Amino acid sequence: MPRPPLARERVLDAFETLLIDDGERAATLDATAKAAGVSKGGLLYHFASKDDLVAGLLDRLEVAAREDLDRMATAPGGAVAYFLRTSIMEDTALDRVLVAASRIAQGGAAAASDALRRVRESWAEALRPHVRDQTALDLVMLVSDGLYYNNALDTAGAEGSGLAGPVPRGAELEKLIALVQRAVS
Known part of the structure; x- marks a missing residue:
């Protein structure tokens, strides 16, 4: 498959950053074009509407998730x-x-919710052969959710921020992983 034009990727990068930093409402076509350093016409050349821009981002998610599954399979x-x-x-x-x-x-786009659900389901299916049963799979998924959630809330990056539980790192994370692996295999 040919590589997408650089300007198209810059537009997607800008849209992604606006969404992360400022939220869905701030990620307008005008703001995206400005952040990407392209004219609005240049943006519209690659993405005719905000819906097309969202579809491009969700395609990016699908590709990244597939690459992650490939790494998971050989990790x-x-x-x-x-x-x-x-x-x-x-x-x-x-x-x-x-x-x-x-x-x-969060802005109400069903396509994004569906894409996120598919990614989660693909992770679960990739993990299923490596755990003993559905309960073990649920445990792995819930521990993952907890790690992700606590990490997302730990914006200060310091223990005791009051927002999140512990985010294990290094040896502590490896001990947690070993414990979960023993519990699910």
Whole structure:
């Protein structure tokens, strides 16, 4: 498949950043064009409407999720360890597009909610062969949700911020992963 034009990617990058930083309402076509450094006509050349821009972002999510599933399938330490380790946001391309798509979903876009649901279901299906039963799979998914949620709330990056529970890192995270792996296998 040919690589999309650079201007198109710049527009998607700008839209994604606006969504993350300022929310769905602020991510207008005019604001996106300005942030991307293109004219509104240049933006409209690639995306005829905001709906098309959202569709482009959701396509980006699908590609990032597929790449993540590929990494999960070959990860040293196994799929469960990889999934939990990557449940802590590191500002990866996948993290950014997940947050941006969440912002769109929060604005009421059913397509974004559906895309996020499909990603979650694809992770669950990839993990299913690596756990003993549905309860074990639910445990892995809930631990992942907790890691992600606490990390998202820990905006100060310091313990005791009052917003989130602990976000284990390093050896603490590895101990948690080992504990979960023992419980689910």
